[in-house]
Amino acid sequence: MASVTRREEGASVKAIMAMRAAIELLLGIVFLGYIMVWLMSSTNIFYLHWMPRVHAETNFTFIGAQGQNTLIFTFPIIFIAVMACLYLHLGKKLGDHGISSKGGSMFDRWKRPVLIKGALGIVTWTELTFLLMFIALLCWSIYSYLHAMFAPIRQEAAAEGLKVWEVKLSSLGLTLGLVGNICLAFIFFPVTRGSSVLQLVGLTSESSIKYHMWLGHMAMTLFTLHGLCFITFWTETKQLSKKMLKWDDLLVSNVAGEIALTAGLVMWATSFTCIRRKMFELFFYTHYLYIVFVVFYVFHVGFSSACTILPGFYLFAIDRFLRLLQSQQKVCLVSARVLPCRAVELNFSKSPGLKYNPTSSMFINIPSISKLQWHPFSVTSSSKLEPDRISVMIKGDGHWTNKLHQKLSSTSPRTTHLKASIEGPYGPASPDFMRHDTLVMVSGGSGITPFISIIREILSQSNTKTVKTPKLLLICAFKHCVDLTILDLILPVPESANAAPLDFSCAELRIEAFVTRDKEMKPEDESSSQIQTLWFRQNGTDSPVAAALGSNSWIWLGAIISGSFVIYLVLIGLATQYYIYPIDGNTNMRFSTPAKAALNILSICVAVVVTATVGFLWNNRRSSSQTTPVLNRAIPAPTTTSPATLLSGGDSESAEEVESQPRNAIRQATTVHLGKRPNMNRILLEVEGESVGVLASGPKKMRQRVANYCQSSIADNLHFHSISFAW
Template identity: 50%
Template sequence: MEEKPVASVSSSNGKIRVLRTSILGLVIIIFVGYIFMLIMKPSSTYISHFEPKIRAHTNSSFFGAQGTTILMDTFPMLVISVLGSLYLHLGIKYKDGAESREIKSKSILSSWKRPVIMKWLGIVSWTEISILVMFIALLVWTFSAYMHYFFQHMAFFIESENEKRWKSTLSIIGFTLGIIGNICLLFLFFPVTRTSSVLPLLGLTSEASIKYHIWLGHMTMFLFTAHGLFYIVYWALTDRLVSKMLEWRKIGASNVAGEISLLFGLGLWVTTFPRIRRKMFELFFYTHYLYIFFIIFFVFHLGFNYFCYMLPGFYLFMIDRLLRFLQSRQCAQLVSARILPCNTVELNFAKTKGLNYTATSIMFINVPSISKLQWHPYTISSSSNLEPEVLSVIIKSEGSWTQKLYEKLASPFPVEHLSVSVEGPYGPASTHFLRHDKLVMVTGGSGIAPCISIIRELIFMNSTMKSKTPSILLISAFKNSSELTMLNLLLPSSNASYGVSNLELQVEAYVTRELEPQIEKSTPLRTIWFKANTSDAPISTNLGKFSWLWLGLITSLSFIIFLLTMGLLTRFYIYPIDHNSFMVFSYSLQALLNMLLLCISLLVTATGAFLWNKKQQIEELKGLSPKLHNSVAVNPIEQELESLPQQCLSKTTKLHYGRRPDLRGILVEQEGSSVGVLVCGPKSMRHDVANICSSGSADNLHFESISFSW
């Protein structure tokens, strides 16, 4: 193959860099304008002067009042999402053209990224605290500004001449709390949208953003509950409790729909508290699906026009959820499983070479023979570069679901074929491990899995790309000696000694509940090979090689189809009835029709794009030789796996019995201008490491938690 001239590659990369910078600048401008609008909306100036003018220019026979809301509230975030998809696609091309170089630099804002230990919020940085404070300030400002405006127009809230002013105040407070809750709901779905360009633009993943979803969820339900209680008290004091609670108005807000929505939300909210979620995870998991009914009746409560205000996050979430559903319909090709004596299994799936993912990515797994509804996230331990045809995950038996899986695989007569559905993989758009001089990884038990993926990726970069990689110190704490077999998974199942000699790797393993090595013979690793099934397929990307471009296309095209169909519906069915008077046509019927159009446009567009890309992938697989396509499944490993990693790593591994690692002493003594500290393990371990990194004992420590616990 003829190589491109260096000057040509450099010029191409320069153009891509300029284009990405321009797109990022445009995204920032749109987002700042969007936030500015959120701040301005509650002000008297906006409500009295700007809003009437905007509505006058955007109110048409095709969209009615919805046109204004879509233009001002829905459109900006969707444009950001589409631009973000293009930005990330160009980032992949730039990475392919250049050599994925990372500059070691000390950011002047690095101190803002240091963790702050908060008892209720968990491990958060000063940046996160600042954003949280600003968000709360936005809520307080919005509440106070609306209260001020509504008190100036209290006559609108007084429903009878004899009603006392203080009673109307309850109605005003309840109404305003509902508006504040809608702001929280506006951002609620962004953190849990796994296939979205919004989070990668901020350098986040959905797994790392779960805590933001939890914060927003608690605030949303608290405000909506208070909103409902204030209205109930107000109706009771004005002797209209029963009539108002049973009111489903044709025009305006429907009280019954709001009450039903709130009840579904409360049922969901109760099970999210840690004590219930950890002890009864299945209850938490199943009740979380109540969000569907919560949203549906929320739309019936306020009408589709108002729902457009918080539509962007939910719209992107619906696209993601549909793509995940389509992927999960195809069973993944499970090639083998390695059984460890510590109640742990490594599942090895076949994957297409076109599927690339970054280290620390995760994948959701469902085993229908155990539970058709339960999906569990697991960190991918393989490297897409080092193992181009295999994708591996490590599962430790720690609950009823994992115990059943382990028993099914570890029995004397294991199954010959296991149907497994997957969603993902999902992970960061890029990693930044090369910017550090040294990496210190602190793990507990099965928390070693994400570190395995990092080590394998660094082995590839060190050996193949000839990149200078940081030295690695792996500190692993295990309860007993049997768990030490997890260290056997540090190297891939094939080419186990590949490149490890060039990697500066030191392993410090601590066995905390045993004072000395156990003399009894340990159970060796056992590998199970599964029979191939024609209905199974290698794991591949949902949207092919150009997944970010396809995601942007789905987002934009589906919304355009929705706007066209909604415009036709409004112009030829709704407008002839109400002529934009908003006091004739049923809010509930209009909401139902628009929700149907929204779902149909998403279903057609996302399904079409998914099936088109799957067809292309199947044709590419057919073009490969059978030997290449089936090499993973039919060629068993020729060497005993359990001995190779020990031979390669024996010189760099030290075992310690009967004590825990002195994390403070180890971390403070680390040399180098930049030391990346990654921790994945129990909550107490994560907090201890975060405390050390934030204490100021060593300025060269940079904390990164890679815990995926909910």
């Protein structure tokens, strides 16, 4: 019977993998066609031959002249996003069967770092290749547009009574604006946190932030030059004031463009590192001007032209509204561990149906500290090890985090209720690190937090023996001995693990801890290194942390994307049929362009709000009915532990710690080096394994040193991955 079950399971796995391969092929073809459209969009072939044919087939009274751009630029990405949801849902069904056992694929060399220091940060060969290809697309488009526009330039100049260079300047300004649209078409994908498109290609929103920054700099450079060209042109032709104040109802609205550009410049100015790091809140709140930018951009170019950049923003709008719905719920904060190194671990109640992978992150809001501020933190828990808890570690490095630590450290062990809201968690679609034979995790300071989730995940996997787990080597650097208390978070709060005690002998874990500034353990450090566990009273209105769209979130997201898009088409179709067409007749010369754009924006908002709200409420109700209430659970007695025995080889007077076999196993696996820094060249050279994953998380210079060794190393078995959550 067991062999029959295994054969059936094997056949099911093969069928799912075949379906995923077919979807990959189909979406690859669609995306290549989409890129081909962008390549050809700047040529006369596209405008004089392709577009007239498409226009003749799509110029219906139902949707009007914007049908051609909707079909060519919008529909392919919407289709990819929906099919990606199906692809990811099938991936969840594969579970551990979807993890490859080895890491030596032909693409691994392309994942090696090639640029380490510089404005771009750590860049792999793959990233550099795609960046150069994208820049080549921009350069080709500029050349192609100018080549077509400059051909009849002398005749146009003579007909308009202008100098040739003035007409060339006007053409250059138009070209820069058109090419800037290419950057704008892709700029929202990296910041769509729950994006199926990102997950399809193995990316997360955290790792893609730098792509958003690159695209933002390129877009604003092009749009700024676009504006300067026209301002110069209007100045030279003595029509500056007339053109600057022109709001055309049928053609291009200059005032709308100026408002959009101003909003973009403010966002751009506050996004540079020197301002973003020192005044993060200024950067964060000014970025809400993207709403002003997008709305007036659409008014400036008209909705038909805006369809070229619509799909990225459309998917972002769905994701943003789902995040808004999720953030309105108050979640159940069960306990907190307060560390003497000014760090805290928050433990939230979680719906058992919520599954996430290691290195995920959550955005947290605590109204008693700030009603407006949301901050991202790495998840330290494992959904397999802790089915009813999700945890994050927060280091007191800023004003908000210091206030949280101060609030919790001054709170009584049996404290009252603490309100909190979350967005997320967001993370990779699959635990890619499981494919390696050995994992080397290099961290500095609070950079250890994503590695805690990896260690917990592998401890859980090794205890269940469902898949072969890699060997683990954690190299962590801290400034002071008191920071070693963070290692105590490798084990979850005792009440949060419902399973049997962990057997550490199943996992090969070695920890090398380096304390860089202290050369010896001081008595006051040992006496003060007490970790206090706080338990919070529960409120009946609080809910466990749950996925915004439930356990089948990818299927629901695909339904929301496709359903809302259909509703939008129906709404704008009815508006066109019975309101716009009787006035305009598909001429685009009678009905106000901004009014038409406003109708489209309103239709999109209605479609997104209706479908996302229905999906969220339906899944929220199902999640509530399946979750055990937490209101009347008994509050355990407060506890304190001391990890100072890491330095004494495990001798301690605490009976609780002596009895804790997992804690003793952690101590035995840990070697502490006082007053030293890790010699990465020696450590990595000694690591054995056919496939070695090298993960670096922490300060920029530390990650660069690790990347530099992996780049220059002759060992092909080292596979570098940088984890950075710094905006």
